[in-house]
Amino acid sequence: MHHTLRLGYSRSMSTTGIITNAIRTKLQSALQTKHLEVINESHMHNVPKNAETHFKVVVVSDKFDGLALIKRHRLVNDILKDELQNGVHALSIVAKTPEQWDSSDKVVESSPNCRGGFGK
Amino acid sequence: MNSIIRRSFYPIYNNTYKLTCRLLADAKINEKIDKIVKDNKVVVFMKGVPDAPRCGFSNAVVQIMRMHAVPYESHDVLADENLRQGIKDYSNWPTIPQVFINGEFVGGCDIMLQMHQSGELVEELKKVGIKSALLTADEAKKEENK
Numbered sequence: 001m002h003h004t005l006r007l008g009y010s011r012s013m014s015t016t017g018i019i020t021n022a023i024r025t026k027l028q029s030a031l032q033t034k035h036l037e038v039i040n041e042s043h044m045h046n047v048p049k050n051a052e053t054h055f056k057v058v059v060v061s062d063k064f065d066g067l068a069l070i071k072r073h074r075l076v077n078d079i080l081k082d083e084l085q086n087g088v089h090a091l092s093i094v095a096k097t098p099e100q101w102d103s104s105d106k107v108v109e110s111s112p113n114c115r116g117g118f119g120k
Numbered sequence: 121m122n123s124i125i126r127r128s129f130y131p132i133y134n135n136t137y138k139l140t141c142r143l144l145a146d147a148k149i150n151e152k153i154d155k156i157v158k159d160n161k162v163v164v165f166m167k168g169v170p171d172a173p174r175c176g177f178s179n180a181v182v183q184i185m186r187m188h189a190v191p192y193e194s195h196d197v198l199a200d201e202n203l204r205q206g207i208k209d210y211s212n213w214p215t216i217p218q219v220f221i222n223g224e225f226v227g228g229c230d231i232m233l234q235m236h237q238s239g240e241l242v243e244e245l246k247k248v249g250i251k252s253a254l255l256t257a258d259e260a261k262k263e264e265n266k
Contacts, residue, residue, distance in 0.1 A: 069234060070227055077214055084214040090177065091215060093230055112176030112229075115168070 019052035019083055027059055030079045034098045035060035037108070041090070045114040054090040058108050060101040069095070149206035157220040161248045162192035165207045166217040170194050177229035178217045184236045189253030190245060222248045 017040070024038045037058035042051040057076065064072045072095035077084065084091060092111045096104065157163050162185075168174030170182045185192055197204035197216050204216070211218055211225040219226045221244055226232070235241040242252045 069231055070225075073227070073231065074212075081214075089215065092177075112180045114176050115174050115179055 017050065017052045019088060020055075023055065023057065023080060023083060023088075026079050026083075027057065027076070031059060031061040031063050031075075033059055033061050035101060039110075041092075041111055044111070045090075053088060054111075055088060056092040056094070056108070056111055058094045058096075060096050060098055062098060064095050064097045145202065146206070146209070149202050150210055153203070153206055153210045156193070156195065157225075158223040160193045160220075161222060161250060162190055162245075163220040164192050164194045164217055165197055165203070165220075166194055167196065167198050169196055174198060175216070177215075180229050181217045181219060181232050184232050184241070187236070187254060188241065188245065188250075190250055221245070 020038055020040050024036060027033055027036055027038070035058065037056075039056040039058075040052060041054045041056050043049075045051075045054050047053050059076060063075070067075070073093050076093050076095060077091070080088070080091065090111075094108055164170075164178075164181055164185065166173060166175070166178035166181065168178060170185075173179035173182050182194075195203060195207075197207060207216070207218055208214055211220075213225065213228065215228055217229055219228070219232055226244070227235070232241070235244065242255055245252050246255075
């Protein structure tokens with residue numbers, strides 16, 4: 001298992017919180033990820049500092065092989081069910097097989113800017 | 121004596137009453153959503169309205185729909201707390217926005233974006249008799265180049 005250290009990854013490390021860690025651990029063990037990024041995007045939203053409410057995950061796993069996109073997303077949602085029911089309310093998912101990931105440009109765009117729907 | 125009986129039974133009665141009410145409400149919202157998604161070819165459950173989305177993810181979906189010039193019905197979950205929870209239960213999907221085509225849950229923002237990029241969305245729309253504006257534009261271009 002190798003994890004590439006990229007900007008998104010290190011950024012989330014600097015504000016590593018309990019939920020960020022839980023998300024990482026759960027996805028790692030359930031999907032045997034070949035590459036994993038858990039990015040806390042909460043700072044882009046109207047929430048308290050160091051909040052853990054908005055996330056983007058980049059998940060690369062063999063377990064996605066042969067699964068349609070919606071099924072991959074359902075799988076990830078299911079693994080993170082507890083988090084989604086307890087405070088995490090935005091989860092953007094990039095789910096790829098190792099082959100798809102290797103042949104992609106490996107650049108993950110950040111999520112769209114908040115428009116103030118939450119907390120206002 | 122009567123009051124003792126009433127007092128000891130009241131909590132059970134009250135809880136049952138509350139639970140029944142909630143189950144009835146659940147069934148009602150489920151029914152309502154079922155009707156909405158089956159009566160319209162394309163439905164978007166979002167935060168805010170298409171002219172003023174109140175979340176970046178909802179806005180992204182609105183922009184995609186606009187690009188393809190898709191006629192759709194939108195529902196603002198921020199205006200109805202019952203709907204906000206109800207739609208998540210209905211589709212077993214934890215986040216908003218949610219897109220339905222022909223009564224079937226298609227996905228949220230990430231999936232719509234990918235379907236848009238891969239061309240899959242054009243095909244899905246075609247299946248329900250909606251011709252994407254991107255397709256029309258494409259054809260016009262080809263016609264010009266002839």
